[in-house]
Amino acid sequence: MAVKKTEDLENKLLPPDGGWGIVVALAVATVFGSIIVPTGVFGVVYGPFLATIGDETSGTAIVNSVFNTVLCFTGLPANQLLQRTSYRVVGLLGALLYFLGSFSCIFVTSRAQLVITWGILQGMGFGLMMPAVFTAFNRYFDTRRNAAMAMAQVLVAALNISFPFLATLSMDTFGFRGTVALISAYGLHCFPAMLSLQPVEWYMKKEPLDANSQMYQLSGNNLEENKEPVPTLCTSTRRDRKLLDAWKSVEKALDLGLFKQPSFVNIVLGLSLSMTSDLAFISIFPLLLTTAGFSTDELTLVMTTYFTADLISRIFVFLLTSRIDISSRKLFLFGALFSAIFRILYVVGDSFWWIVVISAVLGFLRSFIQIPLPLVVAEAFPTRFVTAFSLYMVVCGCVALSFGPLMSFVKQTTGRLDMVVHLLTLAHILCAVPWLIEMVYAKFVRK
Numbered sequence: 001m002a003v004k005k006t007e008d009l010e011n012k013l014l015p016p017d018g019g020w021g022i023v024v025a026l027a028v029a030t031v032f033g034s035i036i037v038p039t040g041v042f043g044v045v046y047g048p049f050l051a052t053i054g055d056e057t058s059g060t061a062i063v064n065s066v067f068n069t070v071l072c073f074t075g076l077p078a079n080q081l082l083q084r085t086s087y088r089v090v091g092l093l094g095a096l097l098y099f100l101g102s103f104s105c106i107f108v109t110s111r112a113q114l115v116i117t118w119g120i121l122q123g124m125g126f127g128l129m130m131p132a133v134f135t136a137f138n139r140y141f142d143t144r145r146n147a148a149m150a151m152a153q154v155l156v157a158a159l160n161i162s163f164p165f166l167a168t169l170s171m172d173t174f175g176f177r178g179t180v181a182l183i184s185a186y187g188l189h190c191f192p193a194m195l196s197l198q199p200v201e202w203y204m205k206k207e208p209l210d211a212n213s214q215m216y217q218l219s220g221n222n223l224e225e226n227k228e229p230v231p232t233l234c235t236s237t238r239r240d241r242k243l244l245d246a247w248k249s250v251e252k253a254l255d256l257g258l259f260k261q262p263s264f265v266n267i268v269l270g271l272s273l274s275m276t277s278d279l280a281f282i283s284i285f286p287l288l289l290t291t292a293g294f295s296t297d298e299l300t301l302v303m304t305t306y307f308t309a310d311l312i313s314r315i316f317v318f319l320l321t322s323r324i325d326i327s328s329r330k331l332f333l334f335g336a337l338f339s340a341i342f343r344i345l346y347v348v349g350d351s352f353w354w355i356v357v358i359s360a361v362l363g364f365l366r367s368f369i370q371i372p373l374p375l376v377v378a379e380a381f382p383t384r385f386v387t388a389f390s391l392y393m394v395v396c397g398c399v400a401l402s403f404g405p406l407m408s409f410v411k412q413t414t415g416r417l418d419m420v421v422h423l424l425t426l427a428h429i430l431c432a433v434p435w436l437i438e439m440v441y442a443k444f445v446r447k
Helices: 003-011 021-040 042-052 055-072 074-083 085-106 112-142 144-195 211-225 238-254 255-261 261-290 297-321 330-350 352-370 373-381 383-412 416-447
Strands: 011-013 205-208
Touching: 021 042, 021 112, 021 144, 042 055, 042 112, 042 144, 055 074, 055 112, 055 238, 055 383, 074 085, 074 112, 074 383, 085 112, 085 144, 112 144, 112 373, 112 383, 144 297, 144 352, 144 373, 211 352, 255 261, 255 383, 261 330, 261 352, 261 373, 261 383, 261 416, 330 352, 330 373, 330 416, 352 416, 373 383, 383 416
Parallel strands: none
Antiparallel strands: 011 205
16 A cells, blocks of 8 residues: 555656547547437428427427527536546436437427427436536546547537438438437437546556655645634524525535636636527528528528538647647637627628628638537636536526527517627627636736
């Protein structure tokens, strides 16, 4: 035992930054490829079924809204589970719930059943898998996080381009329930992905400590051991004290103290606003093109251009981050700021080729938002990633819930869809401007 302790003091453990971490990165791609990609063809697969029960438009909106809401608010129980058990166990529980939901979708006959199977069960499953796989990824990578995440996202983008064609082909060949059965079977890939999330301790690299580091570690241990509880005075009543103790227990369990840090609030609000804006924009993008009077062929060309540019951008980000160490937050800021600028340009122009070019730029910028998102949290709060990311999920859920009615209000009040685009553009600006202010303050004022 003494030998083991001596060895621990003489070496520091570092993330593998490769090795089995590549398998974990592939697990990220597998989870998102098995869940997010099929979500993108919800209208293709479930649209005809909802149309037969006379509920295509509102049904699609309600089911997807429930899915996103449950997904985000599952961050709280995921936070508690990840503090009590391994990320592999949490991920497997999520994979099981997701499969139960997707398999049950084969037998749905009403919108209410689809809300339960797709919206609640699959939302809970993905809500457990996402923080689990990101926690594992964060622990396996340090200096190569951006490159590894970009590699995973390239694979997801490639699936994103091909899946609509495959879904349409399957609907023509196997029909609605046959296609849902195939998608359910496809989701089984989540199980081996979650099983691959092995403990990072098995693969940690050892690096010798210098004398100063050893002295620091020893003094740090002594400080930790010599900590004594500080007596506190309480003049409240017994009932008030119980309420205060209960609140402190909740605050400690959920790590709500993070909200007392202005930097954390700025980060999670910015991420939530930009991510909500990105997802909402792509959901109304086809409607924007249709409203502008473009034909089906023109719409197809614009959408293909958008997603092709997205794929090219992910490859570019992978190559860039493989060679240059860039802050994930700066990458995200670049994507949010220039997405706002080019969305304004998108609304200004009305010619077909103008829309094609601007759509290509917007597609290229999309990867700068989606790839670094979890890594922004990991960089800012490396030792508290589990709770920080779980709280981000909850904040994102609240933002998404508020933006839905707000978008409807703007559309009904103005009668113009381009005003909804301006609202979503404002969300990017509300992310970029406070971030820029914080960065300027940290660099110049704080010094």
